[in-house]
Amino acid sequence: MNGASVAIHDFWNIQNNQAGMADIRTPSFGMAYESRFSINALSLRSLAFIMPVKWGVTGLSINYFGYSLYHEMKIGLAYARSFGPNFRFGLQLDYLQTAFGEGYGKFQNLTFEMGVQADLTPDLCVGAWVFNPLSVKLASYQTQHFPVVVRLGLAYSFSDDLLVTIESEKNTDFNALILRAGMEYVLKKRFFFRIGIGNQQEIFSMGFGIHWKHLQLDLAARMHASLGFSPQTSLVYTF
Amino acid sequence: MLVLMLFYCLPLTASIPDSLHAAQSDRIGNQLENLAANTDLNLDFSDLTEAYENIANHPININGSRLKELLQLRLLNEFQLISIQNYIKQNGPILSIYELQLIPGLEHINMSQLIPFIKTILPSKSKSISWHHEIQTGKHQLLFRLTQQLEKSAAFKISPDSAYLHPSTDYLGPPQKLYMRYSFNASDRIRFGLTSEKDAGEVFPFPRLGDSTKHALGSKMPVFPDFLSAYAYVSNIGILKKAIFGDYHLEFGQGLTLWSGLSFGKSAAACSVKYFGRGIRPNTSVNENRFFRGLAATFGFQDITLTLFYSNKKSDGRLVPDDSLKNKEIRSILETGNHRTLNENLDKNTLNIRSYGLHLSYVYQQFSIGATYYETRLNPSLKLGNAPYQQFYFHGNRLSNFGCDINYSFQKVILYGELASNRGKSFSGIAGMDAYLNDRLRLSLLFRNISKSYQVLYASPFIENSHVANEQGIYFGLEALLYKHLSLSAYVDYYSLPWLVYRVNRPSRGTAFLAQLNYDFLQKFSMYFRFRYKSKQENFNTDYDYHPLLVATNYYSYRYSLSYPVFDFLILKNRLEAVHYLKNDVHEKGILFYQDVLYRPSALPIKLSFRYALFDTDGWPSRLYAYENDVLFAFSIPSYSGKGQRFYLLLRWKPKKRMSLWLRLARTSYFDRSAIGTGADQIQGNHKTEVKLQWMYKF
Secondary structure (H helix, E strand, C coil), X not given: CXXXXXXXXXXXXXXXXXXXXXXXXXXXXXXXXXEHHHCHHHXXXXXXEEEEECCEEEEEEEEEEEECCEEEEEEEEEEEEECCXXXXXXXXXXEEEEEECCCCCEEEEEEEXXXXXXXXXXXXXXXXXXXXXXXXXXXXXXXXXXXXXXXXXXXXXEECCEEEEEEEEEECXXXXXXXXXXXXXXXXXXXXXXXXXXXXXXXXXXXXXXXXXXXXXXXXXXXXXXXXXXXXXXXXXXX | CCCCCHHHHCCCCCCCCCHHHHHHHHHHHHHHHHHHHHCCCCCCCHHHHHHHHHHHHCCEECCCCCCHHHHHCCCCCHXXXXXXXXXXXXXXXXXXXXXXXXXXXXXXXXXHHHHHHEECCCCCCCCCCCHHHHHHHCEEEEEEEEEEECCCCCCCCCCCCHHHHCCCCXXXXXXXXXXXXXXXXXXXXXXXXXXXXXXXXXXXXXXXXXXXXXXXXXHHCCCCCCEEEEEEEEEEECCEEEEEEEEEEEECCCCCCCECCCCCCCCCCCCCCCCCCCEEEECCCCCXXXXXXXXXXXXXXXXXXXXXXXXXXXXXXEEEECCCCCCEEEEEEEXXXXXXXXXXXXXXXXXXXXXXXXXXXXXXXCEEEEEEEEEEEEEEEEECCCCHHHCCCCEEEEEEEEEEEEEEEECCEEEEEEEEEECCEEEEEEEEEEEEEECCEEEEEEEEEECCCCCCCCCCCCCCCCCCCCEEEEEEEEEEEEECCEEEEEEEEEEEXXXXXXXXXXXXXXXXXXXXXXXXXXXXXXXXXXXXXXXXXXXXXXXXXXCCCEEEEEEEEEEEEEEEEEECCEEXXXXXXXXXXXXXXXXXEEEEEEEEEEECCCCCCEEEEEEEEEEEECCCCCCEECCECCCCCCCECCEECCEEEEEEEEEEECCCCCXXXXXXXXXXXXXXXXXXXXXHHCEECCEEEEEEEEEEEEC
């Protein structure tokens, strides 16, 4: 759905808005791979594990972007829980590692991200999420900061099989406001068809998913306005 | 492609309930406004009106085979049509029109929109028709119209030889515009018709021209009337489904290979992007260079339909010596249809276009496939310019086009597309999907990839570029019922032009976006708010810069529209629209406001429409368009730029059952200028007034 995900709830909310994982009732494990603009050196690999506990839902996620000469790594420890039936909250502590070439060294940082979701009606959910609100610096002697990213969105269920979501994103590294919209249609409770659009950068996406017993397989491609296609795939196992 | 429910824009058509106009005319108007904004040509849309007229006079039997025509006129969508067909299959014929509302998918349908066009009779076995009887019960319609601009422009000179001295500016004829049409229709099985026109500046019979003008014209001496078009049409005689002798149009597939009619592109009807070709149909418009002339016939044997056509027609173009200087060739096809000046008359009918070909289609349940092949021969040969952006344009005197179109529907999804090429090269394609995912949500998706070297003369697919070639794009449209009376329609279209186009000296990109929120209450009170955004790239410096930079032009439009009945006989409408144009450091703003009053007393045989509009724009790029009510078969979509006001008054009087009279008066006054227009069309003074008189008789 072109990344419009701040107000929905599924496994990958551990990356997108941790509040959305508060209702997960079974332990789950997932991995994903995205080849940005179909260039191997720009690939993103993700691993995540979600574990519901007595006092909420916990999770661990690892992301690795790049290749030997440049990479970014993010390890997150997440916690989410719901307060009453209509409100959810999530928080994640992040360890960030950025490595530049040979001899420029590695930078290590700590930051956090948090999000909320509220059901305004049974069909309409609003979500908000912020990453790195303190705008952590890459290093104390550097001027470069990690961007602050804020996302705000709505998800509306037209029916059990049709979900529509819209969201806006502000990234301090990027001037314009990004708007995205996505739609998911479920056929026979097993086949998922997704489509998404956006006003900047990634302007169009299509995806397909299938649920089979404990397994969930998703395939998608996003199209950047000038850089072409980024295929991605994900596999989630629910215990 | 046909405009949505265009019929309702005709404020004065007897067969349509008046209460509909307020709600409907906005939708049609919007679509025509978009078209007007994208073309400089003054097009005639009366073909569309004609189609609705025809069906209103000969309503379609819901249980019969003509149901598909409702699709072509956008009175039903495809999902509703399939739903009706399934219902009839399961439950037998529909006995009452109101039974339609019980059919799944038609719950929200506006019955009063449909009623004028449908009837319910049980399907009868095909009986042999009595030609004598058919012709005797047929209906004739005769219509005359006079249009004149009261202020004389510079081009109308009194001296009989001024046209000789100023061959490209001064007009040979008087400023009256005359229009005549006659049609005969017997149960829609036999039809014939005639349309004729003389534009302002074209000659009357026996023109008094000076000797030197006559000499210069030679064999191109203008005749009266300037344009004459006629057709004879028969349908359903054994395997002959349709045949036309005379002037006709061809519409197949998605308009990529063969589509001579008009198409309308994007509009607030965001999910109506699929084309529904009508095959062969008569030409009744006065678009003088946009139709076929000859013979066309459609034969049907069970699931197979075959259309054959032959056309031999002359078009306008400027003759210039070719590269070898021995022969002459045509550099551009002139589409205005104006033959007012000496030069325009010399350019008349200089290009002979001969076309012949076929379309074959096969239908199997919900799947259909079609193939188109046709040849075009030109004499003399055509060379459409030498500029770099014209490098891949057609050049020569022979052109072959081949296309293949498919359509497949299953339950909630319809897939369609068309592939086309010129003799095995320049492959181009359009592929689309319409999905009816929910009772309250419809979705349309359309991809297009038209090769930069694609060459076609009669095509009009869903694209942004004005030339049918050189475009890739993704269109995404959505229509949703959000809440009881509140609906949303929106689209976004991303496209790129991989080769140069006029005034864009590099490959470029563009975006079009629209979102419209409608509130309709009981089909009487309605309003909408619309936001529209367009962005494309243009040359930054001069056209002759060899290292061109492109710069984005952005156009934002915000519109609020309101329509409500004060009494049954009095409807008020308002529109307020603001636009904002940005190109690098050029900033322009424009505002348009208008008030409409529609007065339709039930006791008197008259109907009255009045509009007062006030506009203020910084220039031409920030201009606005507004659709206006006009006399039957005429259209008016003026552009507003500069500072000024405009009003029009339209009166229809029906003194007898069979006779109608129209009078229309429209005047624009500018506050910011003392002369209007440029060159030959310039008017001294700050106002421009147009009068129309029309008479129609049915017998």
